[in-house]
Amino acid sequence: MSEPASATQRIVDAITAAIVERRLMPGTKLVEQQLADLFQVSRTLVRQALNQLSRDHLVKLQPARGAFVAEPSVDEARQVFEVRQMIELQLVRQLCKSIAPAQVQALREHLRREAEALARGDVTGRTRLLAEFHVLMARLLGNEVLADLLADLLARCSLIALMYQSSHSAEHSAEEHVAIVDAIEQGDAKTATRLMQEHLGNVERNLQLHPRTVDLATALRIAA
Structure with missing residues (x-):
């Protein structure tokens, strides 16, 4: 370069x-x-x-x-999560078919780093690691194009979370990651897919993608 x-x-x-x-x-x-x-x-x-x-x-x-x-719109936020669902559900299915012991170990090592960042209250570190978990799975498939695509989507998701104040805790995300890896290690594609779908759904649902107020009277707390 x-x-x-x-x-x-x-x-x-x-x-x-x-x-x-x-x-x-x-x-x-x-x-x-x-x-x-x-x-x-x-x-x-x-x-x-x-x-x-x-x-x-x-x-x-x-x-x-x-x-x-950038300041992503509500529609863009929903579309980003829709694309992530499409990509990551297929990703875990493929991993369940081909995962090797060394690759499981790489995922376990990443989970250990997540837990350590959580334990020491390292907000920056845990945020980065929670995002990198998803990219790592793509890299374990040997698909760098997919890994790069997911990295881009995760960066956009970080902006979305900042704007819409996700209440989905880092601890909860880390626990869900552990369950997903458990299912992948067992080659249980059905469970791994369900867990990933629930994980992404939980993150999206906890974003405040709906306006808090519907009209001026409500905003000003004036009774009709």
Whole structure:
């Protein structure tokens, strides 16, 4: 990889990680000169990185206003989870057919790291690891295209969770991951698929994708 391309990717990776780890909030303005100073690169390279992040739907470019961390709509949130259901249910089915002991061990090691991050109250670490669990399963199938696709979807899910304040606890997610791995290790595709469907459904259901108020009177607590 050439030096400019490497520098551009470094910016993309840093911003993506900040989104996945919930350090960058939706709607945050990304000032080109500030980023150029932080990464010690030209604004041209920063612009290239922002354009790439825009194609990945993580950044919104607004004419005459600049770049902002994306703010997914309710419809987009639902569509992202619908795509994840399609992909990840098939993913666990395939893993149940082909999983090897060494691959189970890799999943168990990841679960151990999740548990350690939870135990020490490492919010950034646990958030990253809970997302990476899903990407790891794709990598264990040897499908890097699928792994990259899931990584993109997980980054968008992090933005969605930030906007709609998921109450689905990290502890609950980690417990569900353990149950999924148990089923995969046993080659129980039916159970693994059901557990993954429930896991994704639980995360989505706990997002506040419905408006809290339906009209002005309700919002102002004025009786009809």
